[in-house]
Amino acid sequence: MSQHDDHHDHGSELSEMALRVRALETILTEKGYVDPAALDLIVETYETKIGPRNGAKVVARAWSDPAFRRSLLEDATAAVTALGLVGKVGDHLVVVENTPGLHNMVVCTLCSCYPTDLLGLPPVWYKSAPYRSRSVRNPRGVLADFGTVLPADTEIRVWDSTAETRFLVVPMRPAGTDGWDEERLAALVTRDSMIGTGLPKSATEATR
């Protein structure tokens, strides 16, 4: 089933959607409900300012600074806001940590709840029926779709985001990165590793 029905091979539908959305925006603008300049800024913010690199900075700091890591796991909203690297984030952020025996994975089976403040807007697959249906029942199968294989005895913990709490995963720090600074570490942290469908890049992948 395609989640991209408007995106390719459907030129006519794409222009139909473009026209319909333009009509909605025109009505709402003429009524004074929205300011197109504000809409431009919202789009620009998501396209250029808020994205996974924000989350990666937080993870790199957690890997480097044990006191920050502890405060992050205790109260993530306060810890990230106090950090000052990525601005103020919304309330109810929960950060969970992978360990050798535990792998965390985040889903929203009911809609598309996602830690947007730190990762930007969710990718299409995160909002798709295949991911939402299978993650809570067969997460190893979902991980295999991403090429991620974990030992059979690693506990997999799936967090279904059914309220306004938002979850971010701190993956395990890759081996061979002793002494790396935060900028180098952040480059290893992929978006998927913070959702829990992937692992960070290895030290050798980064230098390749």
Added chain:
Amino acid sequence: MNGVHDMGGMDGFGKVEPEVNEPVFHAPWEGRVMALMRAMGAGGAWNLDVFRDAREHQPPVFYLTSSYYKSWAKSIETLMLGRGLATPDEIAAGHSLHPAKPLKRGPVQPADVGRAIRRGSYGRPAAAPALFKVGDRVRTRNINPATHTRLPRYARGKLGLIEREHGCHVFPDSSARDWGEDPQWLYTVVFDGRTLWGEDADPALKVSIEAFEPYLEPA
């Protein structure tokens, strides 16, 4: 409501297909839809739960075959009509033809965009002490409301453990109906995979939901 949006545990949707180097938006109109939704919400036209409820009420075939932002565009249109913010002749004309009904908070200004798109706080003062504490065993209730709820079907009538307590939050089951916030205690409740999916389930699987107190009973 027991709609197709409640997908946890369903079969038949196929593999997850990540897109390499996926753009934030696949077409400019998708960005406009997202911005319209955020701006209208911030202006007070509707709350998040009302918006989710509108999408869940879309016909199942439409929900399952429309792209995410196409479905959002339809939700915006439905809510505009349902709340008297636009009329069918205006939708058909693509222009405002009648005087505007005032928005609760008024239009979002460019200077307020940062605040408007940051996630709000859903925590509220407690009206009563929490019924449960971390470590308590609970059973989720077997409820099947025809209206909006955040208790997924796969986790109804199941034994679980209270793992975290998040204070009192706006209760979506009430908020989605415009019945007010009716704050309720919110907990992370964790289930063994076999409790949810039977003895064949992955023995190393645990799944948690975020459960409002009215979804739970002592066990």
